[in-house]
């Protein structure tokens with residue numbers, strides 16, 4: 168079975184982040200062929216294009232971590248109906264300097280938990296437009312909007328409710344299959360390299 172390196176982001180800086188707990192649950196429930204490494208966002212300065220001429224070590228390390236991953240997983244809260252500032256700042260770092268967008272062609276999953284009923288749906292919608300602009304293909308289905316119930320998740324990410332565990336496990340299986348599909352197609356070559364006739368046949 169092919170192994171894939173997955174870089175995951177937790178979009179919250181909070182000590183008791185429910186999204187960090189969700190990320191632990193997702194890792195436990197994921198298929199064995201995915202190996203997870205967190206790509207930390209907490210030490211990045213606030214991005215400005217003044218840095219483009221000479222990226223600081225935090226920015227360079229962040230881009231290198233994104234580029235080393237086969238696939239990306241965003242596990243994030245929704246703040247004020249959008250992407251939390253710390254995570255958006257990290258994405259801005261990875262997208263620059265112009266011409267060196269680290270997210271391009273990285274198969275990506277977006278999931279999140281909130282204390283409210285809509286389960287980060289609006290954040291996920293914003294994230295899809297950002298990642299589309301950055302040319303990162305995204306898992307479209309299943310969607311996963313998690314209304315977090317503290318009695319179901321313990322601090323280590325064990326999930327006591329079987330239907331929730333099954334749903335999250337299914338999400339991760341579909342995510343793994345999606346990463347494999349995207350990388351398989353990418354390995355065949357970049358469609359932009361084909362002549363127009365070949366492209367039309369694809």
Ligand code: FNR
Pocket residue numbers: 179180181183184185186187243244245246247248249280281282283284285286287
């Ligand atoms: C929130 N919360 C929130 N919830 C939601 O469903 N939609 C929203 O737009 C917001 N907005 C929002 C803004 C800010 C600044 C905070 C701090 C919180 C509530 C949020 O779901 C809750 O705090 C979660 O615990 C956040 O996830 P983490 O940070 O614990 O992973």
